[in-house]
Amino acid sequence: MIGSLLRRSPLRGLLASSTAAPGSAPTRRSLRPRRAEPPRNRPRFLIAVGLFCAIYGVIGARLVVWGAISNPVDLFQTSGIGGPITRPDLVDRNGEVLATDIKTASLFAEPRRIVDADEATEALMTVLPDLNPKVVHARLSSKSGFAWLRRELTPRQQQEILALGIPGIGFRTEKKRFYPGGPTAAHVMGAVNVDNQGIAGMEKYVDDSGFRALQSTGFASNGDLEPVKLSLDLRVQHIVRDELVAAMAKYKAVAAGGLVMDVETGEIIAMASYPDYDPNSPGDALKKENLNRISAGTFEMGSTFKIFTTAMALDSGKVKVTDIFSTTPFRVAGFTIKEFHGKGRPLSVPEIFEYSSNVGSAREADLVGIDGHKEFLTRMGLLSKVKTELPEVAMPTQPKVWKKINSMTIAFGHGVSTTPLQTAVAAAAIANGGWYIPPTFLPRTKEQADAMKVRVVSQQTSDEMRGIFRLNGEQGSGKSANPPGYHVGGKTGTAEKVVNGRYSKDSRFNAYVGAFPIEKPRYLVLTIIDEPKKEEGKYAATAGYNAAPMVGNIVRRAATFLNVKPDFGDTGRQLLVSY
Template sequence: MIDLRKLVPARARPQAAPTLGLKPRRVEAPRNKARFAIATALFCSVYLVIGGRLVMWGAVSDPNDTYRAASGAGPITRPDLVDRNGEVLATDIKTASLFAEPKRIVDADEATESLLTVLPDLNPKVLHARLSSKAGFAWLKRELTPRQQQEILALGIPGIGFRTEKRRFYPGGPTASHIVGAVNVDNQGIAGMEKYVDDSGFRDLQTSGFASNDAMEPVKLSIDLRVQHVLRDELMAGLGRYQAIAAGGVVINVETGEVVAMASVPDYDPNTPGDALKKDNLNRMSAGTFEMGSTFKIFTTAMALDSGKVKVTDIFDTRPFRVAGFTIKEFHGKGRPLSVPEIFEYSSNVGSAREADLIGIDGHKEFLTRLGLLSRMKTELPEVATPTQPKVWKKINSMTIAFGHGVSTTPLQTVVAAAAIANGGWYIPPTFLPRTKEEADALKTRVVSQQTSDEMRGIFRLNGEQGSGKRANVPGYHVGGKTGTAEKVENGRYSKDKRFNAYIGAFPIEKPRYVVAVVIDEPKRFEKDPNATAGFNAGVMVGNVVRRAATFLNVAPDFGETGKQLLVSY
């Protein structure tokens, strides 16, 4: 074995250093304190920024989060509207509305094309503009159907969302549309009793934040949905039978002033409230004013009897006469003097004019004002028109108003005034809310004496049994009242071919409980009828309503002694 150490020269070998009794010193690399401090500062800064952003996002929410949160919380629920028996007239149901957050839309063109496959009714340009805008939020479509919502979800478009909203639903459709009214897209009442609810405090609750999603107590109306259906059904039938342009009707409780049913056709479905704005769908019963024709002879006759200047046995000359350049004459004259009941039964214009002349202009105007026929009617329904009358009443005005020409008023307030004549002489303000007899007694005011009311009921009955109202007199229910056939004004003149007809009837006439009225606009002669006056159309329609609705109104028929004997034997 070769020893390599022998090959190395002695002077080249490393020599051991002398220790001198000391340990060797350890040399360390110098530490870069500045660089370490910078790195530490950078880490701290990053974490401070992250922490700050988290705090900011927790304290200040994204404005769009309001809509996302609202979709979960849901809007405020409106109270249900129900009829007097608890049947639902209006209620809230949940629906979805589509919105977009344009900043999150990846491709506005593709999103527009996809959405139009489900919602083809949307305007493509408007839709694309909203999806491509810089806004944080944009409505796309309110009140989707469940199927539309599901199909849009299946598209999987980023930046598209749904907000849960409440939609008003009317189970009866147009059955009571002019009474219940409608709401707008934000579920706020804009017409009828829906608006009354908002105006009576519900809107204030919403504004103040005190309204909640807890179920609210339903708002009960005075309407009986069964009677309402009967009334509207007969109006629709009459519209077709007499080829009229419109019709309307009302059933009112004479003891409480409750409106049990009211309809005007053509009407609209409140589930599509935009149709309410169409001119033909006007609520003619309370929001339209008309010359009510010979139905005003109810008030002329009652005024004459209540004044004490006329007795029910008095007789008046009915020959035509001239006043202020006009001739007052009969539609169908009898050619002889008539008693007060005959003036009513034969609908004498001349006799009514002479009755008014006997009372005088001031007395006539005061009497109609007392019955509420010359001022705007006060009730819960917002849609109420203001009557029109001559600026200055002259003798000719008083005489023509006596038989229904010269004053335009709403059919509803005409019926309310007639109820006051029939119920013992008490004017009771109408209401669309339930009202007890005791509550009505606290509100009523006397407008004619009990004697006048008794005499007028006798006259009503006479006309119902053998006069122009006999087609409205249903066996067993003793309907008495007055027809009215008013010529319509066209181009400033009365037209002989266009009429506005009405019949106002009370039953049972011995002690009335309800007044039923029907108006029909421009009816035509039906088949073998001799003409198209009110007795042949409006009167027939009132009779049909009474026949079908009396049972729902808890009015039992009375067939006299013969009927009682038949019931006993049965």
């Protein structure tokens, strides 16, 4: 049996060679190499490799998915690495900062790490009592990985919350928009939301002009963006708003507004509406009384529309500056057109303007005709939405069908509602030689303005209108808007407001439009005041007693900053020589 086992055993050759006599040569069988056999564990090796590749393939795929698809937690984590979004500064024409970013801390929670939601809620309420405890508790007790609790904390609030030592509570450094001037230029600046994105005013314009695209691509977080320069002059802006505040108190009005515009370039140097709001706390911006009345409100502008009626009549060639019109009241379509304070005699074209004759203006419009009247106001931009960078711009209103009575009442400012901004732009075109220049809140050179201006009235019409402006500024209703040395000419407007479907004699919307120096206008100033009361000792509450003095005060205070030197005539020159 042993022999048979050895014959079948693989060890047989090895045993034979080991038992051979010493010194004898090895047999051929003992030197033959063994045939290679495949390893028995090869399938297991392939399976292990396959599993390894599959596991790491899944991990790689998940990384790709996480990189391509975001959620709030991912955004929070990745934005924390890249840094908070930085907006470009807004500066005035002289480089003074109007809006900038500052760092602030925001409070968040990781609910999965909160040990006791009840205790954490009570602790946070001791520092932030204005939080809604139900909302806070719901967020802290949720199963989410991230939840905002409060954005934009003060440094003191952050320190007090840190002292509480609540696990699962953290802070993220963010950027908050800061307006050093507070409400000084609120309606021009606009506002941003809690994520530092522009939602109104020039802040929204910046986002719509490409900054939002930079935000989405991540190129807005490096802090190297150039400041955006505006056309505003912060010094003049302060003066305009200061005069509005003073006028509101003096005349016990419900609102006021004003602007200063460069008639050669269309730049808005200052624009304010009061009541206003502080863009550092923009929640008040939505209050009805804080409406931007200069560009976002429409009003019947009263007798300021006689600027355009007179210019239209002269530019049509059907009326000469020396023509005389009857001012006798007359009826049209069942309505009587009469004077507010008639002179009881015929008036020349300059006198119609100076004495603000409703009848004379209506007769001028009648000569031009309905179609010509509508075409002229359209040409002046008074019947369409004004185009500018500011998003808050209202659409004017007009009759659906123009009839003769409509044309005649529109001639003296009843029947069409426009924004004060477009009224100022159209008046600037009358004063600057007859060129319509779109308004802008960005810097614009004279050469750039010349490239886009459009002639709307002739040079002769503009020259004649400047003479009429000056007459009214020196001896008409605009005398109180004419401070010594600056020669302001323009037109007042006192419009009765519509109350319960009827014009009310006790509720007025007053305005004044003036250009200076009227010999060769460079700037136009407009003021409005809503429902002013009669000042003690004055005859009435018409525009000559409130809106016009507001313009005079603005010109007197701002002319130096606008590089307009006073001219006191021969008497002034003699005084300077004597000194």
